[in-house]
Amino acid sequence: MWQVIGQDKILSLLDYSLKTNSVAHAYLLVGPRHVGKGTLALNLAQALNCDGPELPCGQCRSCQRILEGKHADVTPIGLDSRTEIGIDDIRGLQHLANLPPYEGKCKVFIIDDAEFLSTEAANSLLKILEEPPPRVVWLLLAAEEERLLPTITSRCQWLELKPVPSEQVQEILIKSYNVEADKAKLLARLCHGRLGWALLALANEDVLEQRSQRIAKLVSLANAGLEQRFAYAQELANQFTQNRRAGAEIIEIWLDWWRDLMLIKSGCQEAIINVDYETALKEQARGLTLSEIEGFLANLCLLQEEISQNVNPRLAWERLMLNLPRRENPKH
Numbered sequence: 001m002w003q004v005i006g007q008d009k010i011l012s013l014l015d016y017s018l019k020t021n022s023v024a025h026a027y028l029l030v031g032p033r034h035v036g037k038g039t040l041a042l043n044l045a046q047a048l049n050c051d052g053p054e055l056p057c058g059q060c061r062s063c064q065r066i067l068e069g070k071h072a073d074v075t076p077i078g079l080d081s082r083t084e085i086g087i088d089d090i091r092g093l094q095h096l097a098n099l100p101p102y103e104g105k106c107k108v109f110i111i112d113d114a115e116f117l118s119t120e121a122a123n124s125l126l127k128i129l130e131e132p133p134p135r136v137v138w139l140l141l142a143a144e145e146e147r148l149l150p151t152i153t154s155r156c157q158w159l160e161l162k163p164v165p166s167e168q169v170q171e172i173l174i175k176s177y178n179v180e181a182d183k184a185k186l187l188a189r190l191c192h193g194r195l196g197w198a199l200l201a202l203a204n205e206d207v208l209e210q211r212s213q214r215i216a217k218l219v220s221l222a223n224a225g226l227e228q229r230f231a232y233a234q235e236l237a238n239q240f241t242q243n244r245r246a247g248a249e250i251i252e253i254w255l256d257w258w259r260d261l262m263l264i265k266s267g268c269q270e271a272i273i274n275v276d277y278e279t280a281l282k283e284q285a286r287g288l289t290l291s292e293i294e295g296f297l298a299n300l301c302l303l304q305e306e307i308s309q310n311v312n313p314r315l316a317w318e319r320l321m322l323n324l325p326r327r328e329n330p331k332h
C-alpha cells in the first residue's frame with residue numbers, strides 16, 4: 001500500500017504505469033520540503049521490486065529491505081550537510097547503473113535535493129538520462145525545481161506533490177498518531193500541508209521550541225530601536241550564509257505571523273496559523289493599521305524574492321527592518 005497521503009492523482013498514474021509496464025526511466029518529484037517526496041520515492045522503489053500481490057505490498061522481504069535501507073538495488077543520495085552534489089556522486093551511481101540488479105528486479109537511484117547538483121554533476125547525469133540503461137529508474141527530488149537544468153527536467157516525467165489540506169493533516173494526526181486535538185490543530189496549521197513536517201515536529205520537541213524562540217525575537221523587534229533591528233539583520237544574514245534552509249524557515253515564520261496579523265485585523269481570526277499565539281497577535285494588531293500590515297507583508301514578499309535571487313541577505317534584511325512598523329504606545 002502506498003504510504004503517501006493526499007496525492008491520489010499521482011498514485012493512480014503510478015498504479016497504471018506499474019500495471020501496464022510503462023514506468024518511465026526517470027521521474028522528477030517536485031514539491032515543498034516534507035510534503036512526502038522521500039516517502040513516495042521509497043514507495044515507488046518498493047513497488048518496482050515488490051513480490052507481493054499489491055504494489056507496493058510493504059510486507060514482502062524486498063519491501064522491508066528497501067524500507068530499512070538495506071536493499072542492494074536501491075541507492076539514495078542527497079545533499080546531507082554539503083552545499084552541492086558533486087560529479088563523484090554521479091559517477092558512482094553511473095557505475096552501479098551499468099551493473100544488472102543484484103537482488104531485485106529493478107535498480108532505483110534516488111537523488112534528493114537534485115537542484116543542488118553541481119553543473120558538472122548535472123551534465124554527467126544528463127548523459128545518463130539520454131541513454132538510459134535497462135531496468136534502471138531514476139528518481140530526482142527537488143523543492144526548487146527551477147534551479148535544475150531544463151535539459152534534465154525535460155527528460156523526466158514530472159510528479160508534482162501538492163500540500164494536503166490542514167483539516168486532513170489534523171485528522172491523520174489524531175486518528176493515526178493519537179495526537180491530542182489542540183496540538184493536532186496547531187501542527188496541522190504550522191505544517192502548511194506538509195505532513196512530514198508535522199511528524200518531524202511531533203518526534204522532535206526542538207522544532208516547536210525553536211519556533212517559539214524565533215517568534216519571541218520577532219515580537220521583541222516590534223518596539224526595538226534601529227540598532228537592535230540592524231543587529232538582527234546581521235544575525236540573520238550570517239545564519240543564511242551558513243544555512244540557507246534555516247534562513248528560509250525564518251522568513252516563513254515572519255510571513256505566517258504578519259498574515260495572521262492581517263487576518264485578525266480583517267476579523268478572520270479563525271483562519272490564523274499561530275493558534276497558540278492568538279493573544280499576542282491580537283495585542284500587536286491593535287497597534288497597527290491594516291495598510292501598515294499590508295505594506296509590511298508586501299515588503300516581506302519582496303525580501304523572499306530577493307533572497308531567492310541571491311541579493312545580499314544583509315542588505316535585504318536591513319531594508320526590511322527599516323520598513324518594520326514601530327509602535328511605542330499601541331492605539332486602542
Ligand SMILES: [Zn+2]
Nearest residue numbers: 050057060063
Ligand atoms: Zn512488497
